Amino acid sequence: MTVLSMQNIRLSLGETPVLDDISLHLNNGEFVTLLGPSGAGKSTIFRLLTGVLTQDAGHVTYDGNPLAENPQRFAFMPQRDALLPWCRVLDNLTLGLEVRGFTRRAARERVLPLLDDFGLAGFERHYPAQLSGGMRQRAALLRTVVQGQPVQLLDEPFGALDALTRTQMQTWFEERWRTARWTTLLITHDVREAVALSDRIYVLSPRPACIRAEIAVPAQRPRLGQPITTEAHALEAHLLDILLNQTGET
Amino acid sequence: MVQPLPRHPGGGLARGIPAALSLLSAFLIWEVYVRLSGISPLMLPAPSRVLSQIVLNRTMLWDNTIPTLRATFAGFALSLTVAFGLSIMLDFMPRVRRALFPIFVVSQTLPLVAIAPLVVLWFGFDLTPKVLLVALVTFFPMLVALVDGYAATDPEIENLLRSMGATRRVIFRRARLPSAMPYFFAGLRISITYAVVAAIFAEYVGARAGLGIVILNAKNSFRPDLVLAAVVISSLLTLILFTCTALIQRAVLRWRDHGDGA
Numbered sequence: 001m002t003v004l005s006m007q008n009i010r011l012s013l014g015e016t017p018v019l020d021d022i023s024l025h026l027n028n029g030e031f032v033t034l035l036g037p038s039g040a041g042k043s044t045i046f047r048l049l050t051g052v053l054t055q056d057a058g059h060v061t062y063d064g065n066p067l068a069e070n071p072q073r074f075a076f077m078p079q080r081d082a083l084l085p086w087c088r089v090l091d092n093l094t095l096g097l098e099v100r101g102f103t104r105r106a107a108r109e110r111v112l113p114l115l116d117d118f119g120l121a122g123f124e125r126h127y128p129a130q131l132s133g134g135m136r137q138r139a140a141l142l143r144t145v146v147q148g149q150p151v152q153l154l155d156e157p158f159g160a161l162d163a164l165t166r167t168q169m170q171t172w173f174e175e176r177w178r179t180a181r182w183t184t185l186l187i188t189h190d191v192r193e194a195v196a197l198s199d200r201i202y203v204l205s206p207r208p209a210c211i212r213a214e215i216a217v218p219a220q221r222p223r224l225g226q227p228i229t230t231e232a233h234a235l236e237a238h239l240l241d242i243l244l245n246q247t248g249e250t
Numbered sequence: 251m252v253q254p255l256p257r258h259p260g261g262g263l264a265r266g267i268p269a270a271l272s273l274l275s276a277f278l279i280w281e282v283y284v285r286l287s288g289i290s291p292l293m294l295p296a297p298s299r300v301l302s303q304i305v306l307n308r309t310m311l312w313d314n315t316i317p318t319l320r321a322t323f324a325g326f327a328l329s330l331t332v333a334f335g336l337s338i339m340l341d342f343m344p345r346v347r348r349a350l351f352p353i354f355v356v357s358q359t360l361p362l363v364a365i366a367p368l369v370v371l372w373f374g375f376d377l378t379p380k381v382l383l384v385a386l387v388t389f390f391p392m393l394v395a396l397v398d399g400y401a402a403t404d405p406e407i408e409n410l411l412r413s414m415g416a417t418r419r420v421i422f423r424r425a426r427l428p429s430a431m432p433y434f435f436a437g438l439r440i441s442i443t444y445a446v447v448a449a450i451f452a453e454y455v456g457a458r459a460g461l462g463i464v465i466l467n468a469k470n471s472f473r474p475d476l477v478l479a480a481v482v483i484s485s486l487l488t489l490i491l492f493t494c495t496a497l498i499q500r501a502v503l504r505w506r507d508h509g510d511g512a
Contacts, residue, residue, distance in 0.1 A: 099414040129505070
């Protein structure tokens with residue numbers, strides 16, 4: 001069932017056209033990736049969904065209705081973790097719930113049982129600066145999913161991590177995702193990450209962004225934590241080819 | 251709750267030793283010079299003489315410190331309130347900010363020497379003109395610090411809050427205000443060092459009592475030792491206030507003491 005659908009979206013920021021005829025959809029329980037070069041306008045799509053920007057043309061529908069009638073269906077995880085440095089970890093984790101109207105106590109009741117799963121137990125009273133990069137990222141992810149919104153928007157969640165931590169985090173994340181099955185839209189420019197995590201991938205062109213290819217990834221899960229299959233390798237090469245040459249219409 | 255200072259195992263006391271030593275040696279040189287040269291105490295009193303004057307006149311000095319402190323605190327409280335209130339208003343109304351900010355800048359170009367007698371002329375010899383002058387001198391650094399601090403908020407954090415459905419007010423309270431706190435304390439520390447001096451200057455221009463009056467009377471009766479005694483008191487006041495703000499800052503910005511961030 002299609003949850004979110006964008007049709008022929010165009011958007012300019014000032015004189016610069018950023019999105020040029022973007023159409024995509026997201027099904028319930030599906031993991032979809034927007035793969036594109038840096039600066040393509042991927043984050044702009046998220047800003048549109050979170051209501052920071054409005055499109056110049058086209059429609060966004062959620063559950064078949066215009067997005068404006070379904071406000072606040074998304075939990076957003078920004079590029080850098082955007083943890084509030086002056087709040088302790090626990091207060092950062094409850095932030096989304098509190099802003100959405102939960103009392104502090106109710107918000108904590110929701111967060112506390114999840115701490116263990118996210119490897120944050122025992123760090124509730126720490127400040128973000130005291131955490132490692134991987135832990136900060138896990139905290140940011142927990143802050144996102146605990147909001148209980150139907151769709152998770154993840155903007156390069158692992159982009160700021162070193163290669164080793166990134167692989168660890170991706171493996172951990174896949175495991176979490178396999179149990180929770182969050183409906184997820186992921187932004188990345190990392191081809192391997194896209195292939196490893198996605199059900200479907202949209203490949204975006206450089207700015208102004210349009211959709212160059214839509215590719216399904218049928219491979220079995222879990223995919224991480226074991227040798228990369230030849231199919232995955234071939235798909236990675238194919239995606240890379242599209243990104244680098246911008247020729248691959250499918 | 252006092253947190254031990256991380257990464258400074260020596261602590262504050264040990265780090266203060268060089269400063270204390272250099273200050274002490276400066277006074278020592280001064281003392282020795284006065285004794286050896288035989289210069290008249292009417293020209294240059296020795297530090298020991300200034301100290302003994304403080305002890306001798308302690309009641310008089312204390313009685314005159316109270317009004318100065320009162321003016322300082324009242325003026326500072328006023329300026330803190332106005333700076334905070336204004337900064338919030340300016341943050342929510344950028345057009346008002348563009349209209350009013352130049353006026354605040356102009357207010358800082360007024361020479362205190364010229365404006366103080368006028369303020370005394372308008373508001374009399376009581377507490378009011380001192381409070382106003384202290385506020386005038388101290389409010390600008392805090393206002394600028396706050397306005398700049400709000401603007402320095404991480405846009406990612408604001409976008410995040412907006413994605414959670416936060417209103418402008420919630421964003422201000424959760425992100426912009428705490429972001430501005432380090433800036434605010436930088437401004438506060440500048441302001442507090444002006445406050446006592448401004449109060450004394452306002453008294454100097456016209457008052458019934460206060461350290462400014464002590465200085466004025468002592469100068470008129472050729473008593474540089476008493477002038478310096480009042481100066482010592484005023485410096486001590488400023489130092490104490492400065493230390494207080496530093497302590498408050500450390501309590502409020504405790505999150506900055508941790509880890510490698512910020």
